[in-house]
Amino acid sequence: MPGACAGVSPCDNSPCLNGASCSETTTAIGYTCSCLGGFIGQNCAVDAKTVSEFTCGFETENNCVFENVDDDDFQWTYRSGSTTSGGTGPSSAYEGTQYVYTEASSPNFQGDTAVLSTVNTLLAGTSSYCLQFYLHMYGIPGTMEVKFGNRGSSSSSVWSESNDQGNQWVFHQVELPPSFTDPVIFFEATRGSSYKGDVALDLVKLSLGQCASGPSARATNPCNNGGSCNENGSAAGYYCSCMTGWSGDNCDVQDVSGNSYSCGFETDGAPCIFKDTTNDEFDWTRRTKSTPSSSTGPSSAATGDYYMYIETSSPRVIGDTAVLTTQDTNLPAGSWCLTFQYHMKGSSMGSLSVFAGDRSSSLTSIWTKSGEQVDPDLWKTATIDIPQQSNPVIMIDGIRGSSYRGDIAIDDIALNAGTCASAGK
Template identity: 35%
Template sequence: MCVPTQKIYCITIITGFLTCDFEDVNLCGYVQDQNDVFDWTRKTGSTGTTNTGPPTDVTYGTGYGNYLYIETSSPRTKGDLARLISTTHTFESNKPSQCWHFYYHMFGVNMGTLNFGYRVNGNNQVLWTRSGDYGDRWIQGVVEISSSQNYEIFLEGIRGDGIRSDISIDEISYVDGKCPGAGECNFENGYCLYYNSLDDEFDWLRGQGSTTSASTGPNTDHTVGDGTGYYMFIETSSPQATGDGARLVSEIFDATSGKCVTFWYHMFGLDIGYLNIYVAEYNGTNEVKSWALYGQQSTDQDLWLSGQLGIVSPFKWIVIFEGIKGSDFRGDIAIDDIVFLDNDCQIQPAIADPANSINSDIICDFEINFCGWKQETAKDDFDWTRTNIETPSLGSGPGSDHTTGNGKKCCICFENLGVRSKLKERLT
């Protein structure tokens, strides 16, 4: 079980055989290689060096859970290597492939390299590698191994160019079969490598059948097409408030000259808010809104709609699916069947392209929130008010908003009473 503390991200993994969370003092049979430079260390809480290493493990998310890490303080020097080796995985002809899952933590300005590979007859082959600072968070790695012989897996931690390069690992497991493609998920067996951000107001949920709210959300998933299949959705009933957001974050992808993200979305309900997709650098900075829809997109509750967007990035990057609650509880938004293709593509539907709206980040109908507009604090005297009722002053103010023309939706205004008649207010 993963319990998030501070800014650690938790992901539900598929548990297979040889699962190891390192709570066992014997390390589940994993051994230190005798032909490396130093050893992995079993640890609880933070490592002994500031600004590197995790504050907690993955399993419990507290200072009491164990994980393994490499201690890179003196006498370690740049390039020193620690290698951990598993017990032998026995080949079975009816199970030629395994998908290995593990968590890693690589935080620190001097960060080195983590390698994951397998060994057959004493020969090592690296299958997966990461180098550099990935921020103060646990991230899940996935590696597929196909071998017609018995093998052991190994993990190598290599010291960087300073003491702030403590690399940590936790929760190693596998399932028989091939791994899904990078970023691919139909949510039938969990969240895959997606996780809920802690920097939002509520979470995406994994659902099956109908959501708990009437007249919104899908009746079935898209993959299976009946009540047994799973999808991800935002539940917009209480205690969620209008404008609250939920963010689902992908794994990290390498720089690309062209990827196409395809997915299915469901936006049925009179109070549907926003579904936004952002592309950001791997550490969450430099977000760019790349796809966005607002409001009900179909009057057929059984209809899933296809969406896609192309991505070009010179940096390591992530995708963020953001659902924002609309004006009331009939605003459940769902997504399913995410796939990443190795080619660029146009945004679909075309109306989801933020560039199709002139100054799309400036336009606002105030139905959900202020759309990023902020009250001026230094150069005015009071604030604009967002409302869906008549203003208190008799013979002044609108009887309804402009967007919908009824008194149930929102506009912004300022109340001009008494001393405020000579004051000014600014919205920027």
């Protein structure tokens, strides 16, 4: 009951915003706010200026009608450049230098939500709206929703996306019906099952009236990493002019030069030409010390502190595959020597394979090991000749066996130009 305790007032917490004064009442919340001109709402938080059109490019923080809410699990964050995790998130903004995104790494968990809302802005009601935005969902995303409703009432989902859209910004538009007198719009991102689920937004536009037809290929900009899009008469409708250091149809293949590359996995997020692909059932995981399951996996790295492994416990099932690939790297032409340390201990061990070939054709298996290996507690060395190709691609596949006792680990990957001193072992 308001004022029940002497010296305690609901106004002590300063619930009235934007210079408003607070007075105690006998209502359920115990106070009322006297708003200054230009603000309305229970706590004087809503800008009384009616907005009918706006654009948010996120170049300046806190200058957008879409704002973080306080009653969700985590927040949208302003960002420039890449997000902090590999294999997810954009490498740059769609336009300008900044965008907003949800960080899917710990301490955020599956099912956590982050919400942007127009709740602090008075939108013109009783009219149709067209909401347009660019979305980046790459990796193992959760769900992105647009919700719409009346202020103070429950909102309904009017659009959602839960699929990997590739490493690119994708244009979307949502028509919002003229159903509400005091409308509020929400962007709600729900974290998926993996840290590789960063979701990003850029260039959000709201305009009165129905949506026109979608944008051209140039407007959707399928060209990544700063590439420019040029429309033409091809089946795709465009071609990309890539920035220096990038190639591929959509500028998503990094060009490298040199004759030696190595991946020791000692630093999280350190550049490695072997990367997880999204076209498999699960991912390789960076680990130190033992794997979580008994009687399988190494007790420590081959060298240093960290290695990569496949976790074969539930929800994994027999035949599930985890792939590391050089697909995103344009290796120089020629033959190569691949070496790495591998560990295959467990009564239900699956298989570890290396595939190689040219980017323009299918890859061929050139090395494989299956089942628990001799002296299973010891790390073994693989030395593999990669046949000469004009545009080589290499994949390392770990395939889950019949039970959780099938963790496969690798460490100290090295790739050197030329043939190996000895044949593959």
